[in-house]
Amino acid sequence: MHEFALMQTVLKLVEEKAQAHGLVRVTRVKLVVGKMTMALPAALELAFDALGRGTVAEGATLEIEEREVRLACPACGLEFSPELPHLGCPRCGETAPRLVQGRELYLDYFEGEDAG
Amino acid sequence: MKVFVVEDLRAANEEMARENRRLLERYGLVVVNLIGGPGSGKTTLLEKSIAMLGDRLRFGIIEGDIYTTRDAARLEKLGVEVVQLNTAGACHLDAAMVGKALPELPLASVDLVVVENVGNLVCPAEFDLGEDLKVAVLSVTEGSDKPAKYPLVFHEAKACVLTKLDLLPYTDFDLEAVRGELAALNPALEVFPVSARTGEGMGAWCQWLLRQVPRKRQPASGC
Known part of the structure; x- marks a missing residue:
């Protein structure tokens, strides 16, 4: 549900940086979204289409790279994908593993064309 | 042309x-962010907590609501400082909204x-x-599956209040199974099953809340 707020930020960043680079049309926008953020790709796409109208990114392709949740055990060193709700280490039972992947939420890059 | 940005969408x-x-x-102030689904009993929990602690703690409340001021009106009746934030459709509060509300409270x-x-x-x-x-805040009427379905909030929380405990016999809510799942998600999580209606469990919750207040703000009488 917070995908619209996140996409507003994406489009603001794209507008600013496209202008700074003299780009008049953006053709591709690439996001990285960790599954722990609970931002849904389908809702992000809907927000991109709705909010992108009339902006430099109208009609651009949105690429979303999803990242699985990965945890690392501080006790035995095992890196694993948890099966929710169990976040404990499946090998040694350590209860507080460190999150190494899954909270990503960033604009990676975009591609565009200049006026020429 | 490809432009690398690599900027977190939560940075602002x-x-x-x-x-x-x-x-x-x-101001040496502690802020508690109360998170739960619609109808989970957040406002009722606050009402009861204020009633129990109001003579020892001076509460400042920031009330998030999409459109209405109903919850703020309920709390104002208890004589506490309340600032209403209407998000006009947005599904969460963000730091900028809270930044506008904080100076409206008498922080000193x-x-x-x-x-x-x-x-x-x-x-x-996420914000x-x-x-x-x-x-x-999770009510027993919402079902046992919520921690597994919405793990982030339970993973990030310091405490979880399980509300509407008086309704437990009328639901399929499995209190022990939920405790187990919460412990798996967050071993340090403090869990407080309460009924704001009957008062069951409210004492333990209020004592914990009181302990979160920094020492210099603690009332001399203690609890």
Whole structure:
């Protein structure tokens, strides 16, 4: 549900940086979204289409790279994908593993064309 | 042309959250961010907590709501300081909104700030408001599956209040199974099963809340 707020930020960043680079049309926008953020790709796409109208990114392709949740055990060193709700280490039972992947939420890059 | 940005979409919010923290540190204030679904009993829990602790703690409340001022009106009746934030459709509070509300509270003369977030178990977990701790509110009528379905808020919270305990016999809610799942998600999580209606469990919750208030703000009489 917070995908619209996140996409507003994406489009603001794209507008600013496209202008700074003299780009008049953006053709591709690439996001990285960790599954722990609970931002849904389908809702992000809907927000991109709705909010992108009339902006430099109208009609651009949105690429979303999803990242699985990965945890690392501080006790035995095992890196694993948890099966929710169990976040404990499946090998040694350590209860507080460190999150190494899954909270990503960033604009990676975009591609565009200049006026020429 | 390819333009690499690699910028976190939460960066602007996190900068505002840091500003809120700086302001709160000046006053030595702790902020609790109360997160739970619509109808989970957040406002009722606050009402009862204020009734039980109001003579020992001066509460400052920031009430998040999409459109109405109903919850704020309920709390104002108890004589506490309340600031209403209407998000006009947005599903969560963000740090900028809370940054506008904080100076509206008499920060020098409250002991604890509680932010009641918009009723939602998903989005508020992702937006840092500058709070010191998150408290998840889950009612037994919502079902046992919620921690597994919405793990982030329970993973990030310092405490979880399981509300409407008086209704437990009428539901399929499995209290022990939920305790187990919460412990798996967050071993340090403090869990408080309560009924605001009967008062069951409210004492333990209120004592814990009182302990979160920094010592210099603690009332001399203790609890």
